[in-house]
Amino acid sequence: ETGVTQSPTHLIKTRGQQVTLRCSSQSGHNTVSWYQQALGQGPQFIFQYYREEENGRGNFPPRFSGLQFPNYSSELNVNALELDDSALYLCASSSGVSGDTEAFFGQGTRLTVV
Amino acid sequence: KQEVTQIPAALSVPEGENLVLNCSFTDSAIYNLQWFRQDPGKGLTSLLLIQSSQREQTSGRLNASLDKSSGRSTLYIAASQPGDSATYLCAVRWDSNYQLIWGAGTKLIIKP
Numbered sequence: 001e002t003g004v005t006q007s008p009t010h011l012i013k014t015r016g017q018q019v020t021l022r023c024s025s026q027s028g029h030n031t032v033s034w035y036q037q038a039l040g041q042g043p044q045f046i047f048q049y050y051r052e053e054e055n056g057r058g059n060f061p062p063r064f065s066g067l068q069f070p071n072y073s074s075e076l077n078v079n080a081l082e083l084d085d086s087a088l089y090l091c092a093s094s095s096g097v098s099g100d101t102e103a104f105f106g107q108g109t110r111l112t113v114v
Numbered sequence: 115k116q117e118v119t120q121i122p123a124a125l126s127v128p129e130g131e132n133l134v135l136n137c138s139f140t141d142s143a144i145y146n147l148q149w150f151r152q153d154p155g156k157g158l159t160s161l162l163l164i165q166s167s168q169r170e171q172t173s174g175r176l177n178a179s180l181d182k183s184s185g186r187s188t189l190y191i192a193a194s195q196p197g198d199s200a201t202y203l204c205a206v207r208w209d210s211n212y213q214l215i216w217g218a219g220t221k222l223i224i225k226p
Contacts (some may be wrong), residue, residue: 042218078204
């Protein structure tokens with residue numbers, strides 16, 4: 001069991017609504033990454049935060065935004081939800097920004113958009 | 115384009131067998147490669163991390179190897195058990211960025 005926790009575990013939203021997902025990183029980790037995993041596929045990188053600054057972004061539209069707080073916890077916000085946003089959203093934490101450390105994942109938030 | 119491929123998509127073997135899962139990647143200039151396990155509807159559990167300078171890593175019954183020149187990594191599972199049933203994903207981090215690029219996974223079923 002990693003120290004990365006995500007909330008909520010499940011969520012149902014209506015198309016057009018906004019959602020906020022939360023992630024508490026493992027103690028000592030200052031880098032948080034968010035991934036979207038559609039059913040039967042590998043995760044897709046959304047963005048990464050290091051010490052409260054976004055330092056990498058995948059191919060996702062601007063309605064996907066995030067924050068990292070001074071305690072290194074993080075939020076993922078999605079505006080104007082679409083049906084295709086239904087997926088498992090995963091948060092990963094690691095120490096440092098160089099990428100040479102192991103990434104640890106939370107249990108994910110299952111988002112269903114109806 | 116940097117891509118990760120895992121073949122086969124699914125594998126079913128009897129309990130007790132040794133097995134190998136495959137991961138191939140384009141562009142040999144990787145930073146590191148990580149193997150994960152995912153149980154149905156759950157998050158990802160890190161199994162092994164191999165840095166680009168390493169050839170293999172071992173943890174218990176698991177052994178992961180890395181051959182950058184051929185763009186391949188394998189995950190060897192010894193003496194498989196029904197509890198090993200899960201989807202195994204390979205993820206690669208390349209030098210030019212820090213994000214993990216993922217394969218689609220191999221769904222492993224160990225039959226009692």
